[in-house]
Amino acid sequence: MLLAVNVLMPLVGVKGLLGIGAVLDLGLGILLLKHAMAGRRFRFAAIAGTATALLASLLAFAQLDMLRLSSGVYRGNPAVWPKSMKVVQYHDGKTATVALLKSPNGGLTLLTNGKADAKINIGPGAATPDEPTMILLGALPLAANPHAKTAANIGMGSGLTAHTLLSTPQLERLDIIEIEAEMINGARGYGERVRHVFEDPRSHIHIEDAKVFFSTRKTKYDIIISEPSNPWVSGVASLFSEEFYKHVNRYMSDDGVFAQWVQLYEIDMKQVASIMGAVSSQFSDYTVIALTDFDILILARKKGQFAGLSPDFLSAPGLAKALERVGVQHPQDVQARWVGNKRTLDPMFESFGAPANSDYFPYVDQNAVRTRFMNVGGVELTWLGMNPLPLLEMVAPAHAHHGALSNTVALAKAQANAAVRTLRTAIIERRYGDAPSPVATASMLLPHLFVEACDSAAAEDLWIDGLLDLATLIVPESTPSELEPVWARIAEAKCYSRRSANQKQWLTLVRAVSNRDAPAMITASEKILADAKAFKPSARMQYALRAATLGNLVAGDRGNTTMLWQAYGASAFGVAEPPLDVRMMIALDEPDAYKAWRTLFAARTKVIAEK
Secondary structure, three states: OHHHHHHHHHHHHHHOOOOOHHHHHHHHHHHHHHHHOOOOHHHHHHHHHHHHHHHHHHHHHOOOOHHHHHOOOOOOOOOOOOOOOEEEEEEEOOOOEEEEEEOOOOEEEEEEOOEEEEEEEOOOOOOOOHHHHHHHHHHHHHHHOOOOOEEEEEOOOOOHHHHHHOOOOOOOEEEEEEOOHHHHHHHHOOHHHHHHHHHOOOEEEEEOOHHHHHHHHOOOEEEEEEOOOOOOOOOOHHHHOHHHHHHHHOOEEEEEEEEEEEEOOOOOHHHHHHHHHHHHHHOOEEEEEEEEOOEEEEEEEOOOOOOOOOHHHHHOHHHHHHHHHOOOOOHHHHHOOEEEEHHHHHHHHHOOOOOOOOOOOOHHHHHHHHHHHHOOOOOOOHHHHHOOOOHHHHHOHHHOOOOOOOOOOOOHHHHHHHHHHHHHHHHHOOOHHHOOHHHHHHHHHHHHHHOOOOOOHHHHHHHHHHHHHHHHHHOOOOOHHHHHHHHHHHHHOHHHHOOOHHHHHHHHHHHHHHOOOHHHHHHHHHHHHHHHOOOOOOHHHHHHHHHHHHHHHHHOOOOHHHHHHHHHHHHHHOOOOOOHHHHHHHHHHOOOHHHHHHHHHHHHHHHHHHO
16 A cells, blocks of 8 residues: 555656545555455455556546646536636645636636636736725725734635735734645735735734634734635635634724625625624624625724724825726725615614524525525625615715716726716716717617607606616716706706606606705605506606605604505515615614514415415
């Protein structure tokens, strides 16, 4: 057995493909065979020798496809990566197989067991959609705790997050905790893009389980960052549990900040609510920021409330260049990513009735594989920032963002902001042909808002629908003063003079929303809903109901949000439960409303089942 291992190990090392697993399997088989063939020494020697020779021949002469070995069927991935991809590294580690693939355009993708976990463009091209996540994971905790001196980064990944943390002289020490040694080798392949991780003396890499590491060192950190893989990956869901957060909390300084990356793809809102329940139970306050349209960052404080993010990090020499690469250059670029905080989000998450994720009640682990298989996503959370109404601004005025956004990577809100500025100018200056292509639907309907051919019933419908499409696009991304000239242009057009009093109510409503005038929103929207009487689900009725709900919430008319949904919700949306934004408004208005609703839905479900 030892002879076989000694002979085969060099071959395995040269090939770098099969590892020592085949050798160990062969050795175990030979031992079992020897026991079974006691007394038949010659036959045993012949079989064992033949098996060893076959394995040695396989390792020495077989031409195995490196791309096929690096591949894994995840989501829409092909069974084998295309031939244009080049395998730069391939390592069989103790816990995973790690590969690094290079695409023709210079992108380097790090794979774990065939699953792509990070992609960085090391060439001259634009940043990949993964880069904003990794860079902001390092930069924003520094902004949340500008006096931080020590930090711990759980999970190496590509190393870009740790590199970003070390891009400024702010930190005195960074501990990087990674359970798989081969991930370190994989990260080295990114070279200059992660140079600080391997060259900065403040960087300390530890190959260890995170819980064991913290327990044995007992060091207090000013920042702790956790960037695990997707919760559906085996064993990962425990890094989103109450017990893990409680454990981490012990090793944070009193003004420490914990940063948690959560992927919103292939996970439903109940699982997100379960994770957020675990976070909320262990930290005094948190804020949620959209890293991309598909990823969020939870910044949680051990003690006290969040005072906001220091803007100084935007001008820090080491960080500024990295942030500019992913389109984050001004305070509004960060403010526009704000999704909510403990005050605004806790009631909504609690309304789902999901238990806080726990090692003893592993709600996420039990459900993540199902939602991954069904390709269910929770991206509606980040899309709260793309609401048809200025929802987040009116719920939390202190977090309103104003001004142009940079060309941020992988964030639809930034693209919408740029299109809105062009569209506003096109309307005010009557240059309708300048309406940008991202808002083609609105630009096609613009003539119906201004020209005189408005006599047919179809044109009347187009006028209302066009107005609401326009409002949905420009109101959330504009200030009242920027919007008033737009409404003035519509009101002075001959088309508007031919509208009926009921049709003109829609411009009254849009203007009220534009001015963030809650009482006026209530008056205009509730009149439209009452006058409509019986109606079918439609975008216009959904807009009116959203406006009425938000107006009542902001005006402080408690209880009206629930009554509005009960009166008009099913008719406007055609569903029994509200969409996420309306759910948020109702939960903020009446935190206990959903408890009664869940009881009602459970009773209805039981009756149906019995029938």
